[in-house]
Amino acid sequence: MEWKNIYRGFLIGISDLIPGVSGGTIAFILGIYDRLLVSISGFFSREWKKHIRFLLPLAIGIGLTLLLFSKLIDFLLKNYHQPTQFFFLGLIIGVIPFISKQAKVTKNFRFGHFILLLLVGAALASTAFIKPEDASVITSLTFQNTIGLFLAGWAGSMAMLLPGVSGSFVLLLLGVYGTAINALSTLNIPIIIVIGAGVIVGFIVSSKAIHYLLGRFTNSMFAIILGLIVGSIFVIYPGIPESGTPFVMSVIAFITGLIVANMFNSADTSTT
Template sequence: MTDAPAPAPATPEPATPRHRNPLGNALRGALIGLVETVPGVSGGTVALVTGIYDELIDAGHRLTDAGRHLLSGPDRLAGTRERLRAVPWLLLIPLLIGMAAAVLTVAGPVASLVEDHPRTMRALFLGLVAGSVLVPVRLSGGRWRGPEIGLFVVGTLAGLALTSLPATALEPSPWIVAPAAAVAVCALVLPGVSGSFLLLSVGLYEPTLHAVDTRDVGYLAWFGLWAVVGLVVIVRLMRHLLTHHHRGTMVVLAGIMIGALRSLWPWQSESGALQGPGADWPLMLVLAVAGVACVQLLVLLESRLAARSAAR
């Protein structure tokens, strides 16, 4: 009696992104790229607000799965082609183009604004991030009970811890840049965690923006290599959490975003210590409220576009 043949491995089904407008996805990418240059603001927050967070995590997972299959097989080339066909390129390619265009064109000007008008910029982005917290709260679904409140507290403490790191000035050697890039890229995936802020904490914010401005290919290639390593790890982790623990994950992300608001408090000393409101508090309040309003308008626009797309 012969053994039954082993079933053929399942072929990954092509992903159909909910956001199919290439121009809209390029604009979403530009927003992500823009905020990634600002210490204290996360590209993952923009992905949440613009409604592509889950799709982006799934796209990253499919792409890394193709890379893993290319390295380990079986049927490396054929299997990799099948997995690459499952990647939602209609979402990913315009998004990456928009991100690259924004980073390459606004990195210098944004850094100058943050340096020349720190309180004004922090107040504006404080409002933007505060207004964004409602998105994961809504996506968590339903009223929170004891376990969810506990997860929210854990997330808040984690956000506070990450944004309370003391600033240090490390030499941008390859072995310092590598782990910094791997950790900082997590901001693309974790709302509330700013890659720019983490780079600022270890003294690599200005060297990295300078490398972008001057097109330092060696620095950027090394940084990009380790950013990819970090991205692969965090994407696979987040996809698992979103698939199996979506509600709890959204609760934790909301807490992280609240805790991370510490880094955007307008009045800070040069060392990052928080200070009391200054005489310019009315202007800062107006800017923060304007930031909240901008995010809510963006959420409203996104929900209407999604409803219109679903009706077609």
């Protein structure tokens, strides 16, 4: 078992709790994005034993984080919203040079790739102007909301695997985010199982599709990924903080995010 994946799962799990922050981006920062796609898509193959050594510790880290830190993240977003967002903003901006280097942008990108990057970035950035309506929190299951929660989990997990696209933000747009956070913080097992089943199915389907497209249309997919990451900056940008303590905390959080991204990028470069 690759037990070091527990801490990687911890970081991915934290990001997946926050609307606007992508678990796929964190996987890129950690240098495990390609392998994550291969392992998820290969889990239901004859080589499942090889992949479970990678996935199980990662799933343990993500699962523990979702259960243990849902209340903390909810507290931070309510009481220290801007510093929390600026930390992840630093992480996201810090990963752009790393992915650009992986994609060999200056060598492989043509004019069309830059246009694709800008169009995708603008499309995602435009979602920053969407204000989801408050939805009531679901605490008990009916046939109708079971189907809805399952499909919402599916949609959210597909977004989680795409760098720059936040699964939590998709749940927010669908009006399910409050239900998911409440279920995790109160250990509402039936709700967790339904949403979790949708997440698992979404992971299996989307990982195969993304892995295929990355292999077949590498440069275009990197252009889309970079566009999604750039666009997500506008989605999670919380605005200019007030002067004084909020401003100082936000600056420190942003710089810390940049440093953490650089640390992971440097570690990944040294091991490849």
